[in-house]
Amino acid sequence: MRYLGSSMFSSMGKNITFIVLLFLSITASAQRSQTLKGRVVEKESKSPLSGVTIIITDLSPVKGTATDSNGYFSITEVPVGKHNIAASYTGYTGFNAADVEVSSAKEVVMAIEMEEASVKMSEVTIATRRDHINDMALVSTKTFDVRETERYAGSRSDPARMASNFAGVQGGNDSRNDIVIRGNSPQGVLWRLEGVDIPNPNHFAIPGTSGGPVSMLNSKTLANSDFFTGAFPGEYGNAIAGVFDLKLRNGNNNRYEFTGQLGFLGTELAAEGPLSRKSGSSFLFTYRYSTLQLFEGLNIKIGTSSVPKYQDATFKLNFPMGKGNLSFFGIGGLSSIDLIVSTLTKPEPELYGESDRDQYFKSNMGILGAEYKYTINTRTYTQITVAQTEADVFTHHEKVFRDYATFRLDSMKSVLGYTFKNSSTLTHWFMNKKLSAKQTLKFGLVNNYYHMNLTDSSRQYPTSRQDWQHRSDFIGGTDLVQAYVQYKFKPSEHITINGGLHGQYLTHNGSKSLEPRIGMKWTVSETNIITAGYGLHSQMQPLYQYFAHLPQNPASVMHNYDIDFTRSHHFVVAYERPLSKVMKLRLEGYYQYLFNVPIEVRTGSSYSALNQGSSFSRDYPGVLQNKGVGYNYGIEGTIEKRMARGYYFMLTGSVFDSKAKGNDDIFRNTDFNTKYAVNLLAGYEHKLGKYSTFIAGGKITMIGGKLYSLVDTAASNAYGDVVIYDSTRNSKLLPAYFRADLKIGAKFNSKRVTHEIALDLVNVFNTKNVLSQTYSPDLAAQGQEPYYKQYQLGFLPIFYYRIDFGTGKKK
Known part of the structure; x- marks a missing residue:
């Protein structure tokens, strides 16, 4: 792989240079321009603002316009390139957006929200860049800006991997995109789309997890969204770690625009345009199909000898209706992989599977929803979203027995099979009322009804077992009902206070919680901002665990049916200082106390539910009780310079500690207590010609080593699976994680078409990072040390070519 990497890098570099020169000659012609348009609304009430002045400040002479009676604006003949956009309106704080990219292929559509000043002035000229979309968010919030x-x-166009660069978030697992926030399990993250809670939005998803190897989410369809890392507002429930609140953008309602992309990770097609120009309705659609067979042909290791297959699609239909707006949206994905080890002639660890069995795995997920917004008056609007989801997983394992002297296949035996079908009916209704320029009230209801069909059986422990042991045999449902109220108060231009209350109730066992939330922002001066927040948060357990039964018990005796919510107190304080118009410093400290955590009843057990949710296997604990506790505390910092003058950089770092206590009454490191995480990102863009741009970016990641436990060899050999010494849980440390990524490419604007070609070099130094210390029944059967080091991905070059173009008149 090393010699292939160097030779391939050299040849690809030559090819990219040739293509750059070719496109330079093609694009050196007439003036290129595009239309910039959008809508301006009031931030709290979402009512349109007419007469807002919109100007492009970097052009000479300045180009500009004003919004019409419905808040819409359009500026034509905007030259291709990066531009600064400013909006101003009497009595409102100003808005600006720097380095907005204008290409020849697609119109630029902006959604601008402006906030009324709490102190009336003839004109408020302070221009702001929003750090969050949600009006009630003040602390531990980062806008996920797709652009x-x-x-x-190194992010592979994956929103979860992109988010892992933020302070307080750690990745460090090349095989999965789990979002680990402040030492919490990724299971504690809530995924929300268009206002409703959704299942794990990843291909090859395992029940009880929130991550996976490949995301179904396509960044080409996403609008700017909110990402929360703690003490989130009252409208979010059933999460103790963080929230990813995703929004889909609307398609262009004036022109038909298309995107095609070919790359190592998939072939993609995207289309958008008007359904009716008269009414302003539009559509947006994307489809992606995997092409990972290319890696196999180039002998590039992707972590498995098998070829994963996946495809996904996303759509949104949008229909403006006077004071209302109706939209329909959906995401669907199919994935499958056959991890075959029976054909191997020598031992070869599987990054995505176990080395002692053939595994046949398939997962499907789909979301279909409708959203209706209605502006009641200039100060009040309401919204309701209804959706149906389906998440199905199918697995079958064939245990491989060998003559270990020759590694020859001896026999095979079916040892595991499960089918999990989970459907949910989701509803979220809320009303937002702007009481005055200083006060806003929001309240709503969320209802998630879950229906399950769960079957799980095993006969692998020990491997001589002939009868099947069932762990799940359940058909039925449960309902999670949530309600919330939030209140924002601005006593002055310098102080904002948000308060909230969230409640939730789980119907099948009566678990309930009432959770206060509060946040404060104090602008001490133009260069000193202090924020603080507190929240009590609760989360139910993975659904399949409630309805599992011990193999020796009948299906009706579900030993963890009555387990309560895990709960968590969040305390956050932060300091922010703008260093310039495009650069800022942010420091944030936090303390999180977790309680009511499920732990085993078994005496001396070190098990804690805080350690589950980040693997390719489900967790079937013994009898649980809500007597566990845990804590996380730390400090994190960010220095960020937005793209300006052709470059950007971001340095994020965090130092933290994460502990959990099981039934042995000892605080131990959690699985996610790597102690520190550092990310350095930088990027550079340089014009190659009047309409062509060279793109380069780099990233360095350093994360503390993962933890592991010592294996009880005798107990593991007898049981057929890993059994650890409770006294050594997470007491051993693997080497620290280091990875460097590099991205190079170029964009070319012809008259109506934009081309982009790029090469993303993941782990450019081919660093051998240790993923885990993995137990091997094969090695145990040979009398050898029964575990081995499993390594992360090596050097991974990801190439793509993208073309954008539009049809119809620019106006």
């Missing part, structure tokens, strides 16, 4: 995060090297 910015797509620049990050």
Whole structure:
């Protein structure tokens, strides 16, 4: 792989140079321009603002316009390139957006929200860049800006991997995109789309997890969204770690625009345009199909000898209706992989599977929803979203027995099979009322009804077992009902206070919680901002665990049916200082106390539910009780310079500690207590010609080593699976994680078409990072040390070519 990497890098570099020169000659012609348009609304009430002045400040002479009676604006003949956009309106704080990219292929559509000043002035000229979309968010919030995060090297166009660059978030697992926030399990993250809670939005998803190897989410369809890392507002429930609140953008309602992309990770097609120009309705659609067979042909290791297959699609239909707006949206994905080890002639560890069995795995997920917004008056609007989801997983394992002297296949035996079908009916209704320029009230209801069909059986422990042991045999449902109220108060231009209350109730066992939330922002001066927040948060357990039964018990005796919510107190304080118009410093400290955590009843057990949710296997604990506790505390910092003058950089770092206590009454490191995480990202863009741009970006990640436990060899050999010494849980440390990524490419604007070609070099130094210390029944059967080091991905070059174009008149 090393010699292939160097030779392939050299040849690809030559090819890219040739293509750059070719496109330079093609694009050196007439003036290129595009239309910039959008809508301006009031931030709290979402009512349109007419007469807002919109100007492009970097052009000479300045180009500009004003919004019409419905808040819409359009500026034609905007030259291709990066531009600064400013909006101003009497009595409102100003808005600006720097380095908005204008290409020849697609119109730029902006959604601008302006906030009324709490102190009336003839005109408020302070221009602001929003750090969050949600009006009630004040602390531990980061805007997921698609335009910015797509620049990050090594992110594979995956929103979860992009988010892992933020302070307080750690990745460090090349095989999965789990979001580990402040030492919490990724299971504690809530995924929300268009206002409703959704299942794990990843291909090859395992029940009880929130991550996976490949995301179904397509960044080409996403609008700017909110990402929360703690003490989130009252409208979010059933999460103790963080929230990813995703929004889909609307398609262009004036022109038909298309995107085609070919790359190592998939072939993609995207289309958008008007359904009716008269009414302003539009559609947006994307489809992606994997092409990982290319890696196999180039002998590039992707972590498995098998070829994963996946495809996904996303759509949104939008229908403006006077004071209302109706939209339909959906995401669907199919994935499958056959991990075959029976054909191997020598031992070869599987990054995505176990080395002692053939595994046949398939997962499907789909979301279909409708959203209706209605502006009641200039100060009040309401919204309701209804959706249906389906998440199905199918697995079958064939245990491989060998003559270990020759590694020859001896026999095979079916040892595991499960089918999990989970459907949910989701509803979220809320009303937002702007009481005055200083006060806003929001309240709503969320209802998630889950229906399950769960079957799980095993006969692998020990491997001589002939009868099947069932762990799940359940058909039925449960309902999670949530309600919330939030209140925002601005006593002055310098102080904002948000308060909230969230409640939730789980019907099948009566678990309930009432959770206060509060946040404060104090602008001490133009260069000193202090924020603080507190929240009590609760989360139910993975659904399949409630309805599992011990193999020796009948299916009706579900030993963890009555387990309560895990709960968590969040305390956050932060300091922010703008260093310039495009650069800022942010420091944030936090303390999180977790309680009511499920732990085993078994005496001396070190098990804690805080350690589950980040693997390719489900967790079937013994009898649980809500007597566990845990804590996380730390400090994190960010220095960020937005893209300006052709470059950007972001340095994030965090130092933290994460502990959990099981029934042995000892605080131990959690699985996610790597102690520190550092990310350095930088990017550079340089014009190659009047309409062509060279793109380069780099990223360095350093994360503390993962933890592991010592294996009880005798107990593991007898049981057929890993059994650890409770006294050594997470007491051993693997080497620290280091990875460097590099991205190079170029964009070319012809008259109506934009081309982009790029090469993303993941782990450019081919660093051998240790993923885990993995138990091997094969090695145990040979009398050898029964575990081995499993390594992360090596050097991975990801190439793509993208073309954008539009049809119809620019106006």
